[in-house]
Amino acid sequence: MISTRYNTWVPTSMENKCQPLIVVNDTGAILAGLPMSLPAKHVTTEQVVHEVIDRESRELLSMMLETQRLDILSVDSDSFMKARSLAIRKRRLNRLSNTDLSVLALAISIREMCPESRVLVATDDYTLQEAVRLAGLDFITVRYRGIK
Numbered sequence: 001m002i003s004t005r006y007n008t009w010v011p012t013s014m015e016n017k018c019q020p021l022i023v024v025n026d027t028g029a030i031l032a033g034l035p036m037s038l039p040a041k042h043v044t045t046e047q048v049v050h051e052v053i054d055r056e057s058r059e060l061l062s063m064m065l066e067t068q069r070l071d072i073l074s075v076d077s078d079s080f081m082k083a084r085s086l087a088i089r090k091r092r093l094n095r096l097s098n099t100d101l102s103v104l105a106l107a108i109s110i111r112e113m114c115p116e117s118r119v120l121v122a123t124d125d126y127t128l129q130e131a132v133r134l135a136g137l138d139f140i141t142v143r144y145r146g147i148k
Contacts (some may be wrong), residue, residue: 016091020111023035026125030070030144036060036067038122041071044106079105079109087104092131
């Protein structure tokens with residue numbers, strides 16, 4: 001079982017954390033076990049972790065953390081506001097949850113701090129995929145076909 005105390009870091013500096021491929025995982029990607037199967041630097045937000053509630057999924061999440069296949073990052077308020085502003089401008093705000101916005105904000109933040117890295121958002125959520133694309137980022141699907 002995952003403890004309520006886990007290591008988080010705010011990506012104010014990605015020094016030694018930037019990798020060629022960084023995948024920002026939404027809840028569906030975590031539940032599908034993507035960080036265990038796709039070789040990359042995997043990250044997610046605290047908001048995503050709070051959505052993982054059933055025992056089996058919490059055990060999988062715990063294994064991801066223990067094996068260092070996943071890092072949990074805090075989203076800074078500036079990045080969150082950038083994501084929110086983008087969603088407002090593109091008329092997507094009412095269709096994105098705060099968790100979705102946190103994933104988008106983290107991806108935007110990492111892209112700014114790791115310009116040499118390829119940053120992908122792993123999600124099957126069509127609205128989040130649209131927002132990711134509108135932010136100039138790329139996404140990968142987990143189980144289902146994505147937007148075209």
